[in-house]
Amino acid sequence: xxxxxTCRETTELASRxxxxxxxxxxxxxxxxxxxxxxxxxxxxxxxxxxxxxxxAETAADDDTPGLAPEARQxxxxxxxxxxxx
Amino acid sequence: MSTLDAxxxxxxxxxxxxxxxxxxxxxxxxxEDAVQETLLAxxxxxxxxSGDASPRTWLTGILKHKIVDLIRRQMREVEIPRDxxxxxxxxxxxxxxxxxxxxxxxWGNPQAxxxxxxxxxxxxxxxxxxxxxxxxxxxxxxxxxxxxxEICKELDISPTNxxxxxxxxxLFMRQCLELNGFSKAGTx
Numbered sequence: 001x002x003x004x005x006t007c008r009e010t011t012e013l014a015s016r017x018x019x020x021x022x023x024x025x026x027x028x029x030x031x032x033x034x035x036x037x038x039x040x041x042x043x044x045x046x047x048x049x050x051x052x053x054x055x056a057e058t059a060a061d062d063d064t065p066g067l068a069p070e071a072r073q074x075x076x077x078x079x080x081x082x083x084x085x
Numbered sequence: 086m087s088t089l090d091a092x093x094x095x096x097x098x099x100x101x102x103x104x105x106x107x108x109x110x111x112x113x114x115x116x117e118d119a120v121q122e123t124l125l126a127x128x129x130x131x132x133x134x135s136g137d138a139s140p141r142t143w144l145t146g147i148l149k150h151k152i153v154d155l156i157r158r159q160m161r162e163v164e165i166p167r168d169x170x171x172x173x174x175x176x177x178x179x180x181x182x183x184x185x186x187x188x189x190x191x192w193g194n195p196q197a198x199x200x201x202x203x204x205x206x207x208x209x210x211x212x213x214x215x216x217x218x219x220x221x222x223x224x225x226x227x228x229x230x231x232x233x234x235e236i237c238k239e240l241d242i243s244p245t246n247x248x249x250x251x252x253x254x255x256l257f258m259r260q261c262l263e264l265n266g267f268s269k270a271g272t273x
Contacts, residue, residue, distance in 0.1 A: 006179075043259065054227050066103055
């Protein structure tokens, strides 16, 4: 990787930095690019936004449809089969 | 100390388990399978229940493994990291020299603006446009918050393939969210 990575390379680094701490050289290269590139800086913020939104959504969400009646019945009868055996 | 009553599992926790599974699998059918496999596995494993966790927590722990099992089964059919179509789709987002092909639009302040129902709908819709396994791995990481290392290990894919997969999923998800009304006049 060159001293300053391309946008495409920077998105790879930004994505990976969401999963683990980048090696020092990669971290510096990414920061250098983000400092001069509005699009990639935006991409990086939006990755963080997605995580924040989706994880918050999961915690709060409780009014989505539950099990459909047919599915419930099917599972119930599978359980009964096993309980009875 | 909690005790187990297998007869009430479905009534007490069925909807909850289904919703958790649905959010990661993005499919009613697969989520129903996950609930059924979880409860059947729980019946066999009752003796190992220690009573330290609530029944719901215990069942949810089993569910987590069943969800990963279902995704792993699907992944055998689609080898995403070596998938040329996915690579081509990434190529479209960038110019030859590695710059973005199109500027990214700002999102405003999504937390303030997004209604929960709206968010759920858009996530589901965008997940539906990705390859199933890609959307599911994205959700294991970004919705369920599972560690990447654990995801790779459980799905039996190399860390490099895992990063490729997540990188593509994030690129496509971001783009899809933008196309579905996430971009608003704002500064983010």
